[in-house]
Amino acid sequence: MPVLTLEQLNEFLAEHFPQGDQYGALERVGPGSAVMRLSVSDQHLRPGGTVSGPVMMALADVAVYAALLTKIGPVPLAVTSNLNISFLHKPQAGADLVAEARMLKVGRMLGVGEVYLYSGDASEPVAHATITYAIPLER
Template sequence: MDIVMNADALNRFLDSEFPQVAAEYRVEQVNETGLVARLAVGEAHLRPGGTVSGPSIFALADLAIYCAILARIGPVALAVTTNASIDFMRKPEAGRDLIADCRLLKLGRVLAVAEALIYSAGGAEPVARCSMTYSIPPKS
């Protein structure tokens, strides 16, 4: 799968199309199989007890997979999630950003399937695993 948008292009796309969340999320690297993205964890992402909330972890996985697909097909803003499954495996480490290591499994004309492992920055064990299917709109 050829890369058509690198990390800088994806971050500019997020800044332009999703300014409401772009400051929290960054694509750090696009590679041959997927990409790596970061959530800058702040107070808004925490739940009682000081751990990162499940919706924040899910949002990082969704954004990472979305960007991994766009890295291959270009800036198609209307690609949408059609199926998602997430396993929360352990508590994220306090005071650390979250990192999504995303891998594209299939990229077809109308559907894409990918998975993301979510880690606390610097951690060796994943805190969550997510698989998603995206619908890709037809080319105009």
């Protein structure tokens, strides 16, 4: 059972990270996991008609943040300390991006997660990221 439910996590993000909704919407959460979907529009595209790297990085980052919060609870000051992303394939034009995140390790001060990004109905990921979050000692 996650520390935060999907409804609680959506309420928390709306209050503490309202700009986050431009990076996608949470669809599911579980203990140490989160799935987010971004409905890609023209504002997310770069020249050439592909989703920009910063948009994919932001989706990945918020998905791991949500997965982390399912383990540690509502901690607004947990922050990204490292993000490494590999862009594997060009996303499909006009298709949603789906981020599937899971925590690999959650300690007292750091949480490490990974996320795969999928485009449309493709079975192969378009990107993979590992992300580390610094967790404040006082929660």
